[in-house]
Amino acid sequence: MFYCPFCGKSLKTEDRFCDRCGKSVEAEAIHARAAEEQSFLDQTHRLLKYERTALRTVGILFLVFGGIFLLFCGLTIAGLGALVFDSDTLSKVAAFGTGLAALLLALCAMAMIPWGIVNLVAAAKLTPYLNGIYSDLRPAAERNQSVGWVVLELFFNPFALVLWVINLLRFKSEKATVKRIIQNQTTVE
Numbered sequence: 001m002f003y004c005p006f007c008g009k010s011l012k013t014e015d016r017f018c019d020r021c022g023k024s025v026e027a028e029a030i031h032a033r034a035a036e037e038q039s040f041l042d043q044t045h046r047l048l049k050y051e052r053t054a055l056r057t058v059g060i061l062f063l064v065f066g067g068i069f070l071l072f073c074g075l076t077i078a079g080l081g082a083l084v085f086d087s088d089t090l091s092k093v094a095a096f097g098t099g100l101a102a103l104l105l106a107l108c109a110m111a112m113i114p115w116g117i118v119n120l121v122a123a124a125k126l127t128p129y130l131n132g133i134y135s136d137l138r139p140a141a142e143r144n145q146s147v148g149w150v151v152l153e154l155f156f157n158p159f160a161l162v163l164w165v166i167n168l169l170r171f172k173s174e175k176a177t178v179k180r181i182i183q184n185q186t187t188v189e
């Protein structure tokens with residue numbers, strides 16, 4: 001959207017003439033389209049960056065906590081070893097409890113570490129889309145249709161999924177701008 005420089009009426013970026021004063025607004029429309037495309041690319045870039053940050057943050061947190069749980073699991077097993085050598089009943093109960101704690105810690109670590117790795121790998125896979133959109137928007141547009149990404153983020157990182165959905169809706173609602181950007185980028189090549 002832009003305003004007629006002659007009478008101030010608001011016009012659409014496809015308009016070539018002002019429908020109120022009838023003057024040619026071609027030059028202004030070209031400017032308005034360029035600004036629209038630039039802002040679309042900038043916003044897409046920003047949202048992809050947030051999405052990558054969400055993936056990285058969860059990835060790092062889960063790896064760190066998984067590592068801590070694994071460490072505690074090791075320490076608990078070491079404590080268990082010391083208790084098993086003791087023969088009185090009290091230490092047998094303690095040994096059972098310690099063993100159970102070690103098992104729980106190991107299970108937590110086993111869930112969290114791969115979880116963290118999946119998030120970090122997804123963040124790394126997102127980088128080419130993020131870096132490429134100013135020269136070629138198509139891969140990012142195609143990723144919007146990718147079921148694999150939806151399932152991955154739905155399961156491993158719902159925060160990232162929300163950002164993905166916002167970007168998808170923008171691509172859908174600004175179809176004309178997307179088409180124009182892709183056309184410009186392919187003719188420049």
Ligand SMILES: [Zn+2]
Nearest residue numbers: 004007018021
């Ligand atoms: Zn006008």
